[in-house]
Amino acid sequence: MRLSRLQLLGGAAVVAALGLAVAAWIVYEPEIPKIARPDVSSFDPKLVQKGEQLATVGDCIVCHTAPNGRPFAGSRALPTPFGTLYSDNITPDAATGIGSWSLQAFTRAMKQGVARDGSHLYPALPYEHFTHVSDEDLKAVYAFLMTRQPVSQTAPDNKLIPGLGFRQLLAGWKLLFLHQGEVVPQADQSPEWNRGKYLVEGLAHCGGCHTPRNLAGGEELGQSFAGGIAEGWNAPALDASNPAAALWDTASLFNYLKTGLDREHSAAAGPMGPVTEGLSRLNDADVKAIAVYINSQMHGSATYVSASASAAVMDNPSAGTAHPEADRLFNGSCAGCHAPGAPMNLRSRPALSTATDLRADDPRNAIQAVLQGIAPEGDKGPYMPSFSNILTDSQVADLLAYARARFTDKPAWKNLDAKVADIRKENAE
Ligand code: HEC
Ligand code: HEC
Ligand code: HEC
Structure with a gap:
């Protein structure tokens, strides 16, 4: 049987219409009606307390607080490869925050990345991970947030690469990358390990930074x-x-996560700083569970105990001959804290030879540590000044080439000068 052109066209139209309907069905999320802001006294204080601990694990305050801003009031700029996003106000202000959100709307946002009004949210809110959190735990986080001080504040508009500001596109993204479902406990592992897995894969979203992205x-x-x-x-x-x-x-993982510093390793610098600051407020049992689970990812077994507790402290004296200028600079600017046996070294500070940043194949973190320094929240934790305004690009490059040669057995980094200049430029953006 031969189909007429009209029939073919009609068929194509039906297929196209079906396609559009399916697309619209995937994209469409209904608005969830507003509620009156629930009374603070309607939440059980025990639930609020539990929610506070869970919100700490989830770093909500880190992303949802602007520099010097009110807690949870949003407007913090988050640079992504696709442009800059601004976090929303998640205080219970009815007009500008989430005061009019029901528990159902909140749970949908956390698990499916859909705002109360039905619009799709960007995965900068790590719902790839929050989707694994139990409804019961989300209820506690909701209770905690709804009992905070409401703040009236609206986030600036996002500055995304043209074309990506179209939120409907996110429905397609989720179809590919959002894998919903709760974390299934593994019967052959301890309850502690399973607790660690639940926290790490869910609220703590460690993979959000530590897993590569496509x-x-x-x-x-x-x-x-x-x-x-x-x-x-x-x-x-x-x-x-x-x-x-x-x-x-x-x-050592427990120490590092709980205090931001471990004697045999180094300090939590850059974006890891706020993570450890949050974990310092979390109960020990949960931090330990996270350590147990991460330890098993590193060693294939949850019970691995380090065979040699400490690495040999490396200090190669010939580095100064190859980098005389850096040797002089290091003695003037760094040795007070970093020379083996320096006063700070005698206390709980690790030696530079144990710093992962100096040993990594990519010099990026070592460059960032020198340019940005290490600034703990409040006055807790290790401190290193920023040398951004003190040292030139070539001085930073020379110093790091010297430090790598002196304190590690790794091959020299390539094109250091250019990398320092690039990273300095990125930081200024
Ligand atoms: C890594 C940064 C980050 C973390 C951590 C984070 N958020 Fe967010 N969140 C964002 C960003 C960015 C947005 C805005 C997304 C958008 O505009 O599509 C957002 C949006 C939201 C929204 C939607 C608000 C609205 O008005 O549409 C809620 C609710 C929310 N976050 C709650 C939380 C809670 C609760 C936690 C902690 C358990 C948390 N977030 C942790 C970055 C983060
Ligand atoms: C916001 C991004 C981010 C999140 C979330 C995050 N990390 Fe990190 N993490 C980093 C960065 C960046 C470093 C490197 C810090 C440095 O150079 O000092 C790091 C370093 C570490 C290190 C030290 C590794 C080494 O060998 O030196 C450990 C251990 C670690 N993170 C564990 C965790 C765990 C466990 C979680 C979840 C509870 C987590 N991280 C969540 C960004 C993050
Ligand atoms: C006031 C003390 C102080 C001074 C001065 C100082 N640092 Fe640091 N530095 C620290 C502390 C504290 C840490 C974190 C603990 C550690 O890894 O030793 C650190 C860490 C580092 C790290 C590793 C970062 C990480 O987390 O893995 C590098 C690289 C580094 N410093 C280089 C330098 C260089 C180069 C200079 C001189 C230009 C310098 N530091 C000057 C205190 C200082």
């Missing part, structure tokens, strides 16, 4: 914890390829 910004399946990027820094691999000089174990 060109569309989705996390690479099957490459969990192979190392990723975050706000101009590299988040090192947390699997068997972790580059640290001394192997991590549960105890």
Whole structure:
């Protein structure tokens, strides 16, 4: 039977209409009606307290607070490869925050990335991970947020690469990269390990930074914890390829996560700083569970204990001969804290030879540490000044080439000068 042109056209139209209907069905999310802001006294204080701990694990305050801004009131700029996003106000202000959101609307935002009005949210809100959090835990986070001080504040408009400001596109993105479902406990592992997995894969969203992403910004399946990027820094691999000089174990991971510093490793600099600052407020049992789970990712077993607790402290004296200018600079600007045996070194500070940043294949984090310094929240934790306004690009490059030659057994980094200049430019944007 031969189809007439009209029939063919009609067929094509039906197929196109069906396609559009399917697309619209995927894209469409209904608005969830506004509610009157729930009374603070309607929330059980115990639930609020639990929610506070869980919100701490989720770093809500980190992304949802602008520099010097009110907590949870949003407007913090988040640079992404696709442009700059501004976080929303998640205080219970009815007009500008989430005061008129029901628990149902909140849960949908966290698990499916859809705002109360039905619009799709960008995955900068890490719903790829929050989707794994139990409804019960989200109820606690909701109770915590709804009992905060409401703040009236609206975020600036996002500045995205042209074409990506169209939120409907996010429905397609989710179809590819949002894998919903709760974390299934593994019967052959301890309750502690399973608790760690639940926290890490869900609220703590460690993979959000430590897992590589594809060109569309989705996390690479099957490459969990192979190392990723975050706000101009590299988040090192947390699997068997972790580059640290001394192997991590549960105890050192616990120290690092809870205090931002471990004697046999280094300090949590850059975007890892606020993560450890948050975890310092989390109960020890949950931090330990996270350490147990991460330890198992690094060593294939949850019970691995470091064989040699400390790596040999490397200090190669010939480095100064190859880099005389840097040797002089290091003695003047860095040695007070970093020379082996320097006063700060005698206390709990690690030696530079244990710093993952100096040993990594990519000099990015070492450059960032020198340019930005290490600024702890408040006055807790390790401090290093920023040398951005003190040292030129070539001085930073020379110093780091020298430090790598002196404190590690790794081959020299290539094109350091150009990389310092590039990173300085990125930081200024
Ligand atoms: C890595 C940064 C980041 C973290 C961590 C984060 N958020 Fe967000 N969140 C964002 C950004 C950015 C947006 C805006 C997304 C958009 O505009 O599409 C957002 C949006 C939201 C929204 C939607 C608000 C609205 O008005 O549409 C809610 C609700 C929310 N976040 C709650 C939370 C909670 C609760 C936590 C902690 C458990 C959290 N977020 C952690 C970055 C973050
Ligand atoms: C916002 C991004 C981000 C998140 C979320 C994040 N990390 Fe990190 N992490 C980093 C960066 C960046 C570094 C490198 C810090 C440095 O150079 O000092 C790092 C470093 C580390 C290190 C040190 C690795 C080494 O060998 O030196 C460990 C361990 C670690 N993170 C564990 C975690 C765990 C566990 C979580 C979840 C609870 C987590 N991270 C969440 C960005 C992040
Ligand atoms: C006031 C003390 C102080 C001075 C001065 C100082 N640092 Fe640091 N630096 C620290 C502390 C604290 C840390 C974090 C703990 C650690 O890794 O030793 C650190 C860490 C580092 C790291 C590793 C970052 C990481 O987290 O892995 C590098 C690289 C570094 N410093 C280089 C330098 C260089 C180069 C200079 C001189 C230009 C310098 N520092 C000057 C205190 C200082």
